[in-house]
Amino acid sequence: MSPVQSAVTAVLTQKFEVSPEYIRPEATLESLDLDSLALAELALALQEELGVPVAEEEAARHSTVGELVATLNAKRA
Template sequence: MPPVQTVLTTVLTEKFEVSPESVLPGATLESLDLDSLALAELALALQEELGVKVEEHEAAKRTTISELVAVLHSKRTEQDAL
């Protein structure tokens, strides 16, 4: 299974046309020009790719890449433990 960071970067660059250089740990989703609709689409895409539920507040405008990776990694680890 690919690392969460890789999946997130791939989804952002392929589905939302974000440049890979912009996907930095401290970048917020808002700074990547993702609006509310794009955030909802991102949550669904990540859910499909990673197999974990992504709550709306976890992928919000002020969420940073590193925060999102940490949350998703934790959820995936929990799920794998079940």
């Protein structure tokens, strides 16, 4: 598991109480029951955790966990 994937999983499980078995690359953030406020909080938490800017639209309801991880990996490269 990449450091970014680990960070995304940690934030989702600890801050949003998402069960780890639901955090799969194909899972959408909407399917994890994250509303618009939660998505804004997710973007901020990931920004703090990873030290890269995360725009709210990058953590949009239709985004998958895999897409979010790929975007954040690219930003860190």
